[in-house]
Amino acid sequence: MPSVYxxxxxxxxxxxxxxxxxxxxALPDWTEFVVDSRIEEGLxxxxxxxxxxxxxxxxxxxxxxxxxxxxxxxxxxxxILESPMGVENYVATVKLFPITDGGHTFAEWSAEFDCAPDxxxxxIDHISTNVFLGGLTSLKSQMGG
Amino acid sequence: MVSVRRSxxxxxxxxxxxxxxxxxxxxxxxxPAVRRSHLDGNKRTDQISAIRxxxxxxxxxLREQLLSMSDKDHSFRYAIVESDxxxxxxxxxxxxxxxxxxxxxxxxxxxxxxxxRGREQELAQLVAEGVYEAGFxxxxxxxxxxxxxxRHSFSSSAPSTQSQSGTALSGMAIGINRHGGxxxxxxxxxxxxxPGPGEVRLRQTAIGVNYIDxxxxxxxxxxxxxxxxxxxxAVGIVESVGEGVRHLSPGQRVGYACPPVGAYASVRTMxxxxxxxxxxxxxxxxxxxxxxxxxxxxxxxxxxxxxKKEDVVLVYAPAGGVGRIxxxxxxxxxxxxxxxxxxxxxxxxxRAEGAHHVILxxxxxxxxxxxxxxxxxxxxxxxxAVGKDSFDHSVAALATCGHLVSFxxxxxxxxxxxxxxxxxxxxxxxxxxxxxxTDTPEKVAAITKRLxxxxxRHVITIEVGQQYxxxxxxxxxxxxxxxxxxxxxxLIPDDYKKGQK
Numbered sequence: 001m002p003s004v005y006x007x008x009x010x011x012x013x014x015x016x017x018x019x020x021x022x023x024x025x026a027l028p029d030w031t032e033f034v035v036d037s038r039i040e041e042g043l044x045x046x047x048x049x050x051x052x053x054x055x056x057x058x059x060x061x062x063x064x065x066x067x068x069x070x071x072x073x074x075x076x077x078x079x080i081l082e083s084p085m086g087v088e089n090y091v092a093t094v095k096l097f098p099i100t101d102g103g104h105t106f107a108e109w110s111a112e113f114d115c116a117p118d119x120x121x122x123x124i125d126h127i128s129t130n131v132f133l134g135g136l137t138s139l140k141s142q143m144g145g
Numbered sequence: 146m147v148s149v150r151r152s153x154x155x156x157x158x159x160x161x162x163x164x165x166x167x168x169x170x171x172x173x174x175x176x177p178a179v180r181r182s183h184l185d186g187n188k189r190t191d192q193i194s195a196i197r198x199x200x201x202x203x204x205x206x207l208r209e210q211l212l213s214m215s216d217k218d219h220s221f222r223y224a225i226v227e228s229d230x231x232x233x234x235x236x237x238x239x240x241x242x243x244x245x246x247x248x249x250x251x252x253x254x255x256x257x258x259x260x261x262r263g264r265e266q267e268l269a270q271l272v273a274e275g276v277y278e279a280g281f282x283x284x285x286x287x288x289x290x291x292x293x294x295x296r297h298s299f300s301s302s303a304p305s306t307q308s309q310s311g312t313a314l315s316g317m318a319i320g321i322n323r324h325g326g327x328x329x330x331x332x333x334x335x336x337x338x339x340p341g342p343g344e345v346r347l348r349q350t351a352i353g354v355n356y357i358d359x360x361x362x363x364x365x366x367x368x369x370x371x372x373x374x375x376x377x378x379a380v381g382i383v384e385s386v387g388e389g390v391r392h393l394s395p396g397q398r399v400g401y402a403c404p405p406v407g408a409y410a411s412v413r414t415m416x417x418x419x420x421x422x423x424x425x426x427x428x429x430x431x432x433x434x435x436x437x438x439x440x441x442x443x444x445x446x447x448x449x450x451x452x453k454k455e456d457v458v459l460v461y462a463p464a465g466g467v468g469r470i471x472x473x474x475x476x477x478x479x480x481x482x483x484x485x486x487x488x489x490x491x492x493x494x495x496r497a498e499g500a501h502h503v504i505l506x507x508x509x510x511x512x513x514x515x516x517x518x519x520x521x522x523x524x525x526x527x528x529x530a531v532g533k534d535s536f537d538h539s540v541a542a543l544a545t546c547g548h549l550v551s552f553x554x555x556x557x558x559x560x561x562x563x564x565x566x567x568x569x570x571x572x573x574x575x576x577x578x579x580x581x582x583t584d585t586p587e588k589v590a591a592i593t594k595r596l597x598x599x600x601x602r603h604v605i606t607i608e609v610g611q612q613y614x615x616x617x618x619x620x621x622x623x624x625x626x627x628x629x630x631x632x633x634x635x636l637i638p639d640d641y642k643k644g645q646k
Contacts, residue, residue, distance in 0.1 A: 008246035009154055097242075097253060101153035101281060106251040108242060133246060 001089075002120050006132035007108035012143040014098040014105040018074045020142065021094060024052050024066050030142050031135045033057050051081065060084045067091065074098075080113075087113040087123060107136055146234075147260060147269045151277040152253040157288040159243045159250045163219045165284055166239055166252075169211050170197050175283045178202050178275055196226065203385060203395035205229035212236070219243075225258075230396055232268060233259040252281065261425045264398065267350075267382050271396050313338055314346060314384060316412030317639065318374045319618040324364030327619040327626070335374075337412040340387035345417035347399065351433035352408050353378035354621050354634040355466070361406055362622065369406045376408025378437040380429045390417045392586065398423045402436035403583060409618055411638035418586050421593050427600060434633035435607040437579075439596040440589075441552070442470040442605070444582040446478065447595065449575050450526045450548050454479030459515060459524040459542060461485050461531050462555075463495035463503070466633060471528055472498040473605045483518060485511055485535075512541035523547055523570075533557035540572060548573045608632030614639045 010017055020030055025045040027034035037054035039045050045052070046069055053063045063082040070076070075095035080087060092111035099106055109132040115123050155162050165175060170190040173182040181200040185208075188195035195211045207228035214221040219241035225232055237256035244251055254277040260268045313336035320333040340346045358376055361369035369375055380400040383393050393399060401408075403419040423432050445467075446452045458475045462468040463484030475482045476499030484495035485504045492503040504514045515524055523544030529535050532554025539549050547570060551559065567574070583589050599605045610632035613621045621634045 005243070006245050007243060007251070009244055009249075009251070097152060097251060098150075099154055099251070100151045101278065104154075106152070106154065106242065106244065128245075136246065 001112050001114060002124055003110065003112045004124055004128045004132065005108065005110045006128050006136060007106065008133075008136045008140065009099070010105045010107055010136075010140050010143050012105060013103055014074055014096045017096055017105045017107065017139070017143055018071070021096075021139065022046070022069070022071070022076070024050065024069070024076065024078070027052070027054055030139050032138045033130070033134065052078075068093075085123065085126075086119060087115050089114045107139070109136060146257055147265050148255070148257050149269050149273045149277070150253065150255045151273050151281070152251065153278075153281040153285075154244065155250045155252055155281070155285055155288060157250060158248055159219055159241050161288055162250045162252060162284060163216075163241055165287065166241065167191065167214070167216070167221070169195060169214070169221065169223070172197075172199065175287055176276075176280050177283055178279060201395075205394065205396075229394075230268070230271070231261050231264065232272070235259075252284075254280065263425045263428055267398060268396070271382075275396075314348075314412045316348075316410060317615065318407075318410035319376075319615060320374050320409075321362055321369070321371050323371045324362065324369075326363070327622040329362065330375075330619040330622065332616045335410055335412065337384075337410075337414040340385055340390075340414050340417075342388040343390060343417055344387040344414055345390060345393055345399075345420055346384045346386075346412070346414045347379075347381035347420075348384050348412055349379045349381035349408070349410060349638055351380045351429040352376055352410075352615065352636040352638070353402070353433040353435075353437055354618075354625060354636060355437050356625065358406075358409075359622055359626055368404060374407045374409050376406055376410070377404060378402040378433060379408040379410075379413070380423065380433040380436075381413075384412070386417060393417055393420060393422065398425075398429070400432045400436050402440055403589075404580065409615065409636065411615065419583065419589050421586075421589055424597050424601075427597055430609055430612065430635050430637075431600065431607050433635050434609045435596065435600060436593070438466045438470055438633070439600070439605065439607070440583060440592050441467050441579055442474055443592045443596050443599075444577065444579075445471065445528055445550060445552060446474050448582060449550050449552075449577045452478050452480050452526060456480040456525040457483065457515075457519050457522060457544065459483045459485060459527040459529075459539075460495075460500070461527075461529050461535060463498065463500050464491035467530070468528075469494070469498045469608075470605050472500045474599060475499070476501070477599075477604045481519075483515060483524065510541075511535075511538040515542040519544070526550060528552065530554070531556050532559050536562070540567065540570075543570055543572055546571045546573070548575065550575045550577065552577055609635050611635070612637055 023045050025037050025039050027037050033056050034054050037052055040051040043050040051065050055061055064078045064080050066078050068077040077093040080090040090113035094109050097106040168190050170182050170184050172179040178201050179199050180202045183198050185196040197209050199207050208226045209223045210226050212222040222238045225235040235258035240253050242251040315336045318333055318335040319330050321329045337346050360366040361375045383395050383397045385395055386393050399420050400423050401420045452475055458480040460468050460471045463472045472482050482500045483502045484500035495503050502518050524542050525544050526548045527539045528550050529539045530553030534556040536559045610630055611634040613636050615636045615638045618636055624630050
């Protein structure tokens, strides 16, 4: 099963970073590739099981389901229900760790999924670079560094 | 249960950091707190259930067992199975994560454990700073001395958090450059030298404020020659001990009330002889407020004069620091306690502290009032720190074979007296000096044992009316001199407070 792992250090307190990313419906606020997002059935965005439906800048449409959310661990996990990427059993987790030495935040974004064998490397590169690193980089600039 | 979490970023690839950390028996090669490490039996260093034996730099021993290890997750967990430091049910986890954006490593070190009651903060600090943060710094310097730094730069923790006995420990103190008012007190940076033979180095957590500190600051007493640091009483944690110090060990809670001055500081190196371990059930602030006054009360009531049941005891300034304790303690010894004070408000305090009678200034002299209360017997013992203004009244108020204990002269020197007149009542006079009753470890141990026991049994209560950050010591002096304080005042070192948040 292919997996992707991307991480970075954000020059802001974990509390602050978490307050931005905790909202499952907030991708348009802190990424550059999501243009609009809504939570299906009008559910609150921190209800486990809620589904976010969003459109990408390039026109792609994605639906993802919130599997886990922990304010205690600063983490959430989600699965992809529908996407143009051609992945199956895709589960991703975003997690923050306070860096006590200096007051910054270590952030990681990881995923596991299944796909056609000949597309594996292409998808790993795409997800790790364009999605996760791209997302974390815009989050960093959002947090001021 | 105490939980400690510390984390940092090391500017080296995860493989390099993991190579150092994964050796469960290798801490003695890099951690400043570990002098020697060896494994039990013939287990391997990466064998789950292996037990490592640490001999720490400060002399303690502990045994830790490897519970799990994962090369995949770059993590391991371990438990303390035996330890000279009272960390109970201690389970820790070391975990590394790759920072893919920058080729460095996130390192977290966490644990949960129980401690004896009252030692949670102190031991959490020891683990967090002395073990985890010191470990971060050691690995960081090991890896970065052989590497050029990559593009990120991260603030690193202050080197002063290391618990290395060979280096100076930095902190802050309140110093004066010349005698004068509270405005002469300034925060200064100080370093505590590594302890020499017979010495101890302390991280102080609470400092008692006494009126004698005002006298030292103003120059009324010559105990402090500027430039210098006032203060005679504090509580803290032993950071390290010098050669030959047997009764103290690092991590221990201790306190002292003795010259030389220098207690208004967050770190201090001093003679270990008169520094005593504190019991777990006496907290830092109480001890810092209790030592000097409580030790004085102890030797006044038990050594200078052995107060017995039914003794008539006269206490001047019964609402003051030492006076309150004298009233409480003498009362519990079964004495008939008379307080002599200046106004009704203080009289109420004195009665609440155990004075059976309170004498106020009035139409009749102190001795007449004492004789009336005691039906002509007089006071068997008088504790008088007033001095010049009270001396003759005290002598007159004594019973036959009575004992005047003059332990201070707030109103001025008593001056010359003709002792032949004392024969009319076979008077005994003592002029005890705190230093002579507290100048050996044995004396201090005996006095503090009885003092702590009295606090524990609520024979005496220590009221801490004011706490100030150490940096605001001048405010503490202003309030004390303006008589705005109630009970004792205690200073808390600012960096200690910060460390507890």
